[in-house]
Amino acid sequence: MAEPRIWAGGAVLATLVAVALLAPWLAPHDPLAQDLLAGQLPPFWLAGADPLYPLGTDSLGRDLLSRLIYGARVALTVAVVASALAALLGTALGLVAGWFGGWADMAISRLIDIWMAFPPVLLSIVLVAVIGAGLPAVIIAIVIVDWTRFARVIRAEAIQQRGRDYITSAVTIGLGRWAILLREILPNVLPLLLVLLTLEMGVAVIVEAILSFVGLSVSSDSPTWGGLIAEGRQYIHQAWWVMVAPICCLIVVVVGLNALGDGLKNALDPVLRR
Amino acid sequence: MSALTVDDLHLAIGKTSVLRGVSLDLPAGSVHGLVGESGAGKTMVARAVLGITPRRARITAGRIAIAGQDVTAGKRPLGKGVALIPQDPISALNPVHRIGRQIGDALRLHLGLDRKATDTRVLELLDHVHIREPERVARQYPHELSGGMRQRVLIAAAFACRPPLIIADEPTTALDVTVQRQILRLIRELQREAGTAILFVTHDLGVVAKVCDQVSVMHAGRIVEQAPVETIFAAPAHAYTAALFQATPRYDRPADALRPVPANLHDDLLAEAAAYDRARR
Numbered sequence: 305m306a307e308p309r310i311w312a313g314g315a316v317l318a319t320l321v322a323v324a325l326l327a328p329w330l331a332p333h334d335p336l337a338q339d340l341l342a343g344q345l346p347p348f349w350l351a352g353a354d355p356l357y358p359l360g361t362d363s364l365g366r367d368l369l370s371r372l373i374y375g376a377r378v379a380l381t382v383a384v385v386a387s388a389l390a391a392l393l394g395t396a397l398g399l400v401a402g403w404f405g406g407w408a409d410m411a412i413s414r415l416i417d418i419w420m421a422f423p424p425v426l427l428s429i430v431l432v433a434v435i436g437a438g439l440p441a442v443i444i445a446i447v448i449v450d451w452t453r454f455a456r457v458i459r460a461e462a463i464q465q466r467g468r469d470y471i472t473s474a475v476t477i478g479l480g481r482w483a484i485l486l487r488e489i490l491p492n493v494l495p496l497l498l499v500l501l502t503l504e505m506g507v508a509v510i511v512e513a514i515l516s517f518v519g520l521s522v523s524s525d526s527p528t529w530g531g532l533i534a535e536g537r538q539y540i541h542q543a544w545w546v547m548v549a550p551i552c553c554l555i556v557v558v559v560g561l562n563a564l565g566d567g568l569k570n571a572l573d574p575v576l577r578r
Numbered sequence: 579m580s581a582l583t584v585d586d587l588h589l590a591i592g593k594t595s596v597l598r599g600v601s602l603d604l605p606a607g608s609v610h611g612l613v614g615e616s617g618a619g620k621t622m623v624a625r626a627v628l629g630i631t632p633r634r635a636r637i638t639a640g641r642i643a644i645a646g647q648d649v650t651a652g653k654r655p656l657g658k659g660v661a662l663i664p665q666d667p668i669s670a671l672n673p674v675h676r677i678g679r680q681i682g683d684a685l686r687l688h689l690g691l692d693r694k695a696t697d698t699r700v701l702e703l704l705d706h707v708h709i710r711e712p713e714r715v716a717r718q719y720p721h722e723l724s725g726g727m728r729q730r731v732l733i734a735a736a737f738a739c740r741p742p743l744i745i746a747d748e749p750t751t752a753l754d755v756t757v758q759r760q761i762l763r764l765i766r767e768l769q770r771e772a773g774t775a776i777l778f779v780t781h782d783l784g785v786v787a788k789v790c791d792q793v794s795v796m797h798a799g800r801i802v803e804q805a806p807v808e809t810i811f812a813a814p815a816h817a818y819t820a821a822l823f824q825a826t827p828r829y830d831r832p833a834d835a836l837r838p839v840p841a842n843l844h845d846d847l848l849a850e851a852a853a854y855d856r857a858r859r
Contacts, residue, residue, distance in 0.1 A: 405633070469669040476628055477684040477735065478657030491674040 307571045313502075313564025320557055323373055324380040331370035332358070335527050339365035344543040362532075362546045363539055371527035372553055378521070378528045379557065381439065382512040383505040386446035390508075391501050393447060394454025399493070401455070402462025403485045412455065419452045428511055432520040442521050446508050453507075454500055461496055465489045495572035499565050506561035513554055529554055579646045581606045581743045581775030582627065582660075587640035588858075589626055589799075595855050596622050596635070598799040604792075606742060607773040609766075611786040611807070613822070614796035615839070620779045623796075624745045627777065628662060629654040645742050658688040661736040663746040663765070667728035667753070671720035677704075678716030681735045688739045703734040707764060726757035730764065737768050744769075747779045762788050783826045787811060795819045798851040817843060 323330060339361070346353050347360040347368075359369040401412035431445040465471060466489075474484045515521045516530030529550040536547025582604040589597040597619050604610045612620045625631045627642055629649070641650040644659050654660055661684075664670040671680055681703055682696040691699060697716075704712035707730040720728060729749065736744050746765065750758040766789050769776055778790055786793055786807065793810050795803045795818065803816040814820040824837040 469664055469666055470672040472630060473662070473664060473670045473732070473735075474672070474683075475630055476656050476660075476662040478655075478687055479683065488672055488675075492672070 307567040309563040309567030310571060311567075313560045313562070313567055316557060316560025317505075317564060320376055320380055320560075324377045327373050327377055331367075331373045332356070333367035333370045335366065335370040335374040336525060337366065341365065344539070346543075347545050347549075359549055360543070360545050362535060363543065368532075368546060368549055371532060372529070372549060375527045375529045375532060375550065375553070378439065378516075378526070379509050379512060379553075382442055382446065383508045383561075386443045386450070386508045386512075387501055387504040389443065389447045390450045390504060391454050391497060394451035394456075395458050395493075395497060397451070398455040398458030399462050399485055399489065402459040403466060403489060404481070405463075405466075409459070413459070416452045416455055416459075419449075422449075424449045425511065425514055428515065429518060429520060432515055437520050437522075439522050442512055442515050445515070446511050449511075450504060450507065453504060454497070457496065457500060458493055461493045462489055465492055495568075499569045499572065502561055502565035502568060506558040506565070509554065509557055509561070513550075579606065580604060580643070581608070581645055582777060583641075583643040583646075584623065584627065585641045585643075587623070587626060587642065588638045589622060589631070589635055590638050591632060591635045595851075596799050597626070598851060598854055599640070600796075600799070600801055601640075602777070602794060602801075602804075604743070604775045604777060606775055607769075608792060609769060609776045609778055609790045611790035611793040612777060612779045612796060613781060613783060613786055613793060615781060615822075618796040619799040620781075620796050621747060622799075624662075624747050624777060624779050627654075628656065628660065628745060655741075657684045657741070658739045659741055660743045660745065661739070661741045663729075663733055663736045663744060663749045665748040665751055667725055667732055670732055671728055673720055675719075676716065677718055677720065677723070677731055680720075681716075681731065681738055684735060684738045699738075703738055704731070706737075706768070707731070707734045709734075725753055726761065729753060729757075729761050733761070733764060733768065737772060737774070740772055740774075742773075742775060744774050744776045745779070746776055748781070750785060751780075751782070758785075765789065783822065795822065797847050800851060800854070802847070818847060 342365040343363050345357050345361040348358050357367050397412050401409040428445040428449045432441050435441040474488045513530035516528040517534045532550040580603050584602040587600040614620050678700045681700045685691050685696045701712045709715050750761050790807050793807050794801045803819045821839040
């Protein structure tokens with residue numbers, strides 16, 4: 305295999321999925337159970353660690369490892385659902401704009417321009433503040449902010465496809481406009497869509513972490529990586545591991561997803577593959 | 579009844595005239611060659627007939643009728659009434675679909691055949707264009723076939739619904755010489771058999787001599803000479819036609835007998851075209 309990044313990134317994604325699905329069996333403790341006598345225990349390689357809590361505990365004595373494992377559930381849910389919905393919306397609008405052109409393209413392209421003039425993270429924070437906190441709100445906010453990523457690129461690709469001879473061939477055998485869009489053009493943009501989707505998953509994980517860091521994501525009793533970072537920040541001098549561990553998780557997942565996206569891009573693009 | 583009538587067709591892209599009064603008449607079952615240099619407007623005539631001109635192109639005067647039906651402003655009977663054999667067989671097949679499906683699309687769409695009947699018909703068509711092992715080829719993807727094979731597939735697709743008219747837009751330019759001959763012979767064979775009229779766009783006079791009944795020579799969006807193929811080869815009436823023959827290599831003439839089309843002839847013809855535009859304004 306010429307693309308080690310696909311394997312590395314794929315392994316990260318597979319691990320994330322496995323951890324999220326198997327959380328109740330993998331987590332050594334209830335992520336919400338407090339043990340006030342065992343507060344701020346360090347991870348296993350430091351002096352004073354308790355083998356019952358391999359990565360240590362936070363100031364309320366909750367097991368950090370279990371909280372990270374349950375946090376992966378939120379991260380994965382947001383990454384998959386928000387990216388898929390953003391892809392659906394963006395691809396539909398991008399294809400229509402690129403293929404039909406004219407007024408449809410004018411309207412959709414101007415909408416994208418206006419959209420991209422807002423700072424994305426700020427926009428999602430405002431959106432969640434308006435819609436109200438909670439997982440569905442976070443997902444909606446990411447979809448509303450990030451559909452343009454798909455729409456722009458897919459539109460450009462559809463315009464390029466429009467000029468291809470096989471599309472002219474499809475026109476001259478009498479296929480309808482929608483039939484050509486769905487049957488001739490869509491299958492040709494799927495590889496690109498897969499790459500965008502993978503990269504968007506990384507972005508969604510980060511945005512979710514930002515929103516939960518500012519306390520706008522899931523309610524505070526279910527652990528999220530962003531929420532852990534926010535908690536850990538308060539006693540960074542007494543228990544630095546509470547903040548560092550979720551940051552490490554974020555970095556590994558996002559780097560992994562980006563590597564997967566880049567690897568797929570190279571593997572699926574016949575020009576780069578040469 | 580004529581398979582194709584183009585009557586005094588004028589077409590402009592923006593403010594630039596591209597076609598200046600083109601008239602053609604193809605009786606059913608005839609092959610009409612449309613020759614000229616790059617930019618003469620041959621392909622634009624073909625595209626106007628098919629209704630696939632660029633977005634900014636407008637037909638400013640004249641009419642196009644396919645099998646007696648005026649389609650100048652309306653929908654062309656694409657696939658069933660008129661089909662295209664494209665120039666570049668490499669890029670004219672969708673890389674993500676199997677060969678069988680790409681031929682079958684037109685059959686399902688226009689003849690309303692079910693899946694099984696379509697599959698059978700596709701194999702017959704592939705066999706008809708002399709493709710060996712049609713069952714295997716129907717399951718293959720375009721990149722698995724050679725250029726000549728792909729052009730055969732596209733010819734099969736064009737003839738699939740037996741349209742009375744086919745537009746062949748330089749169907750052999752992208753192929754190497756040995757394959758060219760086979761493809762020309764195949765087109766001629768199927769055309770005779772089905773009684774199809776073909777508008778054959780090309781810049782290759784050798785091709786014209788092999789397959790066409792009538793020839794139109796185009797320059798700057800006008801037809802400068804129109805005649806039966808024997809007449810035009812024996813005694814070209816227009817100076818530009820004669821110059822084109824001079825510019826075509828022939829095995830029975832030394833290479834240094836080749837003459838480019840004289841620049842002043844070009845200038846004269848362009849001046850005529852410009853005068854024509856002024857007169858119409």
